[in-house]
Amino acid sequence: MSIEVIAATGAVAGKALSAAGALPSRPAPEASFETWLVQQFSATNAKLVEADQGVRRLALGEADNLHQVMIALEEAKLQFELVVQVRNRLVEAYQDILRMRI
Amino acid sequence: MNYFSAFEISASGMAFERLRLDVTAMNLANANSVRDAQGNLYQPVRVVGKAGRSFGNYLQQAVVPHIVAAAQAPRLVHEPNHPLADAQGFIAMPNVNPVDEMLNLVTAVRGYEANVRAMNAARTMALRALEIGAR
Numbered sequence: 001m002s003i004e005v006i007a008a009t010g011a012v013a014g015k016a017l018s019a020a021g022a023l024p025s026r027p028a029p030e031a032s033f034e035t036w037l038v039q040q041f042s043a044t045n046a047k048l049v050e051a052d053q054g055v056r057r058l059a060l061g062e063a064d065n066l067h068q069v070m071i072a073l074e075e076a077k078l079q080f081e082l083v084v085q086v087r088n089r090l091v092e093a094y095q096d097i098l099r100m101r102i
Numbered sequence: 103m104n105y106f107s108a109f110e111i112s113a114s115g116m117a118f119e120r121l122r123l124d125v126t127a128m129n130l131a132n133a134n135s136v137r138d139a140q141g142n143l144y145q146p147v148r149v150v151g152k153a154g155r156s157f158g159n160y161l162q163q164a165v166v167p168h169i170v171a172a173a174q175a176p177r178l179v180h181e182p183n184h185p186l187a188d189a190q191g192f193i194a195m196p197n198v199n200p201v202d203e204m205l206n207l208v209t210a211v212r213g214y215e216a217n218v219r220a221m222n223a224a225r226t227m228a229l230r231a232l233e234i235g236a237r
Contacts, residue, residue, distance in 0.1 A: 065116070065117060065120055067113060067116040067117070067120075067218075068113060071109050071112075071113050071221065074109065074221075074225055075106055075109060078105065078225065078228050078229070078232075081229065081232050082232060085232050085236070088236070089235070092237070
């Protein structure tokens with residue numbers, strides 16, 4: 001790595017540091033990650049309940065058509081998968097921080 | 103999520119093909135029916151799909167089915183021994199063309215299959231997107 005590149009890195013790091021220094025004065029954003037996560041959890045739960053009810057209706061012979069039930073199942077699966085992946089990234093980030101040398 | 107709109111579009115396509123299948127089955131079931139007590143003869147019906155009017159509408163219901171009666175003259179069958187036969191020995195039966203109905207059946211099944219494929223493609227895309235950055 002050439003010296004110029006290292007110098008450039010330093011400049012970027014300096015900027016990042018100054019940005020971090022300015023962080024506490026900034027007001028907290030309206031929609032935080034936490035609210036988003038809670039929203040996603042409730043949306044996932046709603047989808048799961050919907051899929052469950054669809055299967056239940058199908059078992060009772062009340063379902064209009066099969067594909068709606070299957071699509072509800074797929075939607076629930078996708079939504080759940082999204083939340084699981086977000087959770088995986090969160091845990092990864094947490095473990096990365098935990099492994100950090102002090 | 104955006105992928106759910108793709109699901110909705112495919113679902114409306116599937117519902118449309120299901121309706122076509124139901125209507126074809128009804129035509130076939132009534133192919134050899136005769137006039138009822140009121141003198142009404144079964145009219146063969148067709149499903150006509152209309153595209154959703156606006157793009158926003160596409161996301162809700164991509165195809166809007168309409169059931170229309172195929173106005174056709176009844177088929178006259180020569181059956182002099184039939185209790186409902188007229189003076190010439192003919193009875194009127196619905197003009198259901200078995201070849202048309204079979205074609206409808208096959209295209210409905212294939213159309214349904216195509217919609218399922220499209221839905222599965224959207225699902226695969228979503229699952230692949232969730233694999234981004236996975237260790």
